[in-house]
Amino acid sequence: MNIGEVATQTGVPAKTIRYYESVGLIPAAARRGNSYRSYSQTDLHTLRFIHRARELGFSVAEVEELLALWRNKRRKSQAVKVIALAKIVEIERKIAALETMKRSIRHLTAHCHGDTRPNCPILDDLAGDRV
Amino acid sequence: MNIGEVATQTGVPAKTIRYYESVGLIPAAARRGNSYRSYSQTDLHTLRFIHRARELGFSVAEVEELLALWRNKRRKSQAVKVIALAKIVEIERKIAALETMKRSIRHLTAHCHGDTRPNCPILDDLAGDRV
DNA sequence: ACTTGACCTTCCAGTGACTGGAACCCTTAT
């Protein structure tokens, strides 16, 4: 299977597949006629795994770990769960930071008239001119 | 005032201040004795504004807009509010995406024993082997 | 006077995870 077809089948853009190969996340693809990359069903499967893990917020480095675990039939499910739980914590921290930002901005906008006059508490606050 | 002092006073690292200058977010600083950058109270004020805006999640490009608005005494508060409200929407979208990831991972971890055995529903799911 | 250490300078490279684009090759259908 050519890279384009793999891209549509897995949702991973061709460019990204080549990128994954270049950084060693996936092994170098087999080549047909000395130029085109050729992919097997196993490759497809791997790419889908990667795609899904990336969607869940795992970094490429983490996906590498997960892939290794996936391939290792003697793995401990513990190892996988540790990574997943750590990711939840990380996501929660990001959400908390975003919530804080949102609250602050919302608070600011609540006091801004948003009309054609120049007076603006948002700018005043950013400038440190607390009223 | 030297760049180091400005850094401690504003919370913006010296390196970052130079970077801001290099990308034109702040004007080139005055120089003392033909080498050290020298900052005024106005510069401090601007850097604090930038710092706070960045903390709230505004991109450097957006901070540039906000700075221009701040300096423009004939601005309309509308313009500022539009930027702020758009940022809230953006943050909400990010939060929603993170919540989705979190829910998915939490769901997966709930079914993983996390012990020394290899069986792991997390990997099964990533691989697309839905049970 | 000399040295030490803290500060400053510039410039280049690296981060993460792609993405765009140029320049070129290959295949297939018309």
Next chain:
DNA sequence: ATAAGGGTTCCAGTCACTGGAAGGTCAAGT
């Protein structure tokens, strides 16, 4: 024969810094 639509490589750009090298400057202590 040619055009469209694949594929290939490699380099540069994104965003917002950050690290590090190599060197200049300054104030204080010996």
